[in-house]
Amino acid sequence: MVAIRKFVQLHRANLLIFGGLALLLGWGWWRWSVAVSPAPAQRILYLGGDEAGIVQLWRSDAGRMAAATPLTNDPDGIANFTVSPDGTLLAYRALPAEGGAAGGRIVVMNADGRSPLDLLTCADFLCLNLAWSPDNQRLIYERRLLLPDGKLPTAPRIWWLDVISGETYPVLEEDHALSASATLSPDGQWISFFAPETESVELYNFSDGRHFQVQNQVGTAVVWHPTRPIFLMSDFGMVDWPVAADAHLAETHRHTSLGVHLFVVDAETQAYTQLSVTEIVDDATPAWSPDGEWIVFGRRPARTDLGRQLWLMRADGRDARPLTDEPLVHHGPPTWSADGRFLLFQRYDTAAPQPEPGIWLLQLDSGELTEVAANGFLPAWLP
Numbered sequence: 001m002v003a004i005r006k007f008v009q010l011h012r013a014n015l016l017i018f019g020g021l022a023l024l025l026g027w028g029w030w031r032w033s034v035a036v037s038p039a040p041a042q043r044i045l046y047l048g049g050d051e052a053g054i055v056q057l058w059r060s061d062a063g064r065m066a067a068a069t070p071l072t073n074d075p076d077g078i079a080n081f082t083v084s085p086d087g088t089l090l091a092y093r094a095l096p097a098e099g100g101a102a103g104g105r106i107v108v109m110n111a112d113g114r115s116p117l118d119l120l121t122c123a124d125f126l127c128l129n130l131a132w133s134p135d136n137q138r139l140i141y142e143r144r145l146l147l148p149d150g151k152l153p154t155a156p157r158i159w160w161l162d163v164i165s166g167e168t169y170p171v172l173e174e175d176h177a178l179s180a181s182a183t184l185s186p187d188g189q190w191i192s193f194f195a196p197e198t199e200s201v202e203l204y205n206f207s208d209g210r211h212f213q214v215q216n217q218v219g220t221a222v223v224w225h226p227t228r229p230i231f232l233m234s235d236f237g238m239v240d241w242p243v244a245a246d247a248h249l250a251e252t253h254r255h256t257s258l259g260v261h262l263f264v265v266d267a268e269t270q271a272y273t274q275l276s277v278t279e280i281v282d283d284a285t286p287a288w289s290p291d292g293e294w295i296v297f298g299r300r301p302a303r304t305d306l307g308r309q310l311w312l313m314r315a316d317g318r319d320a321r322p323l324t325d326e327p328l329v330h331h332g333p334p335t336w337s338a339d340g341r342f343l344l345f346q347r348y349d350t351a352a353p354q355p356e357p358g359i360w361l362l363q364l365d366s367g368e369l370t371e372v373a374a375n376g377f378l379p380a381w382l383p
Contacts, residue, residue, distance in 0.1 A: 042338070042381060043060065043381075044059070044060055044061075044344060044372065044379050045057060045071070045090070045380045046359050046377065046378060046379040046380070047078065047080070047081070047376060047378050048375050048377070050073075054074070054075070054077040055077040055078055055079075055095075056071070056077065057071045057072040057078060058071065058376065059382065062342070062344065062372055068373060068376075069113075071090070071112070074094050074095075074107075075097075076096065077094070077095050078092045078093060078094050078095060079092075079093045079094075079095055079104075080092065080130065081093070081378075082132055082139075082380075083132075083381075085136060086136055086383070087111055087382060088110065088111055089108055089109070089110065089136060090110070091106060091107065091108045091130050091139055092106075093105070093106055093127055093128070093141075096122075102122070102146055103121070104121075104126065104127055105122065106119050106122070106141065106161060107119060119161065119163060119166050120168060124145065124146050125143050125145045125153070126143070126146065128156065129142045129180070129221075131182060131183055134185075134187065134188040137162065138160050139163060140191075141158070141161055142157065142158055142159075142182070143156065143158075155178045155196060157172070157177065157178060158172070158182045159171060171193075178195060178197050179194065179202075180194045180196065181194040181220060181221035181222075183223070185224045185231075186224055186225075186226060186227065187229075188206070189229070190203055190206075190267050191203070191206065192224075194216065198213060199216065200214055200215050201213070201214045201233060201265075203267055214233070214265055214272065215235075216233060217235060218233075218234045220233070220234055220284065222265075223288065225288055226288055226290060226292050228292065229266070229268050230265065230266045230267065231264075231267065232264060232265075232286040232295065233262070233265065234261070234263075234284045236259070238258060239257050257302070258280075259280045259282060259283075260282040260283055260284065260302065261283055262276060262297060263275065275316075280301070281299050281300065281301060282300050282304075282308075283311075284308070285297060285298040288336075289340050290338060290340045291340065293315055294313070294314060294315065295314070295315060296312050296323070296343060298310060298332035298333065298334070299311045299322075306327045306328070306350070307326060307327060307329045308330050308331055308332055309323070309326070309327075310323040310331045310343065311323060312364075324362075328349060329347060329348070329349055329350065330349075331345055331347050331360075332345050332346070335379070335380060335381060338383065340364075341363065341364055341365065342361055342363055343364065344380075344381060345362070346358065346359060346360070346378065347360045356374075357376065357377040358372075358373060359371070359372040359377075360372060
């Protein structure tokens with residue numbers, strides 16, 4: 001009995017040892033496989049020309065240069081698209097027939113390209129800049145009335161479009177109020193839009209009616225934090241720096257210059273913080289990481305035609321560093337993968353006579369760049 005007990009104890013010990021080794025080897029293999037994984041097994045969407053050169057919506061695998069699948073076959077092509085928050089629906093803007101101004105359409109379909117529905121025909125107005133509401137029930141779009149005799153369209157106004165009924169109506173009570181570049185907070189409580197008349201970003205809270213303005217001259221759409229009521233925006237910012245004494249001035253003096261910087265605005269407190277305050281740069285196209293701890297954005301020297309590079313910084317502006325360094329190549333706008341490991345963006349050579357944008361993937365931990373599609377633009381992840 002003693003011998004049998006010792007044998008059992010020894011056998012158990014061996015099992016524990018070998019089991020531990022197996023776990024360690026398994027952990028090591030998992031870490032290695034994650035480290036060398038070239039790209040996530042996730043699909044992407046982008047715009048690109050078909051055989052006839054007409055722009056269509058395409059779906060591809062982000063993990064490799066794979067054959068893309070067309071999701072649309074619109075005879076006149078499409079201008080832009082947007083993915084619903086839950087990833088089940090796509091909305092896109094079809095161009096008017098024969099290059100005219102009137103007659104564009106807003107189309108909604110399943111994420112696999114099936115069951116397209118012409119939701120709205122833009123007969124005597126332009127439909128621009130689609131954005132989904134967080135509940136997947138409505139779209140926001142800009143409407144610009146077309147005028148006779150070839151005159152320029154009227155200034156934009158933002159409208160709702162119900163994806164079930166097709167009903168459309170102004171977002172603002174005063175239909176004359178000019179508004180553009182609308183976005184909604186992830187919880188749907190706040191709407192932001194650019195007001196050209198006051199050169200400001202206006203914020204409105206649907207639940208309690210709070211309303212305030214943030215001065216802004218750039219006019220691009222703000223980017224909401226994934227979980228908090230704060231947002232990023234680009235605007236002009238002053239940079240003040242000392243200049244050493246020279247032969248003309250005996251004392252140190254200061255110069256002031258203007259750049260385009262990123263700002264963080266808190267919708268609850270209206271606190272306003274300028275990032276990158278010491279750089280004379282042109283910063284744009286910011287995107288929050290999925291956890292909201294990091295910001296990736298495009299940067300180039302102010303007042304230049306150089307390609308915009310991708311930069312990464314913490315949410316408070318610290319530890320900013322470049323991710324790309326190709327001054328003649330334009331990168332962006334970037335979007336994060338759901339796991340925060342990859343960035344998806346368009347890229348093209350600004351020095352080329354007729355630059356053709358392509359779709360690229362950047363792995364953040366290694367810096368590895370992977371081409372996903374040789375010809376394409378405006379990529380987006382398909383959840």
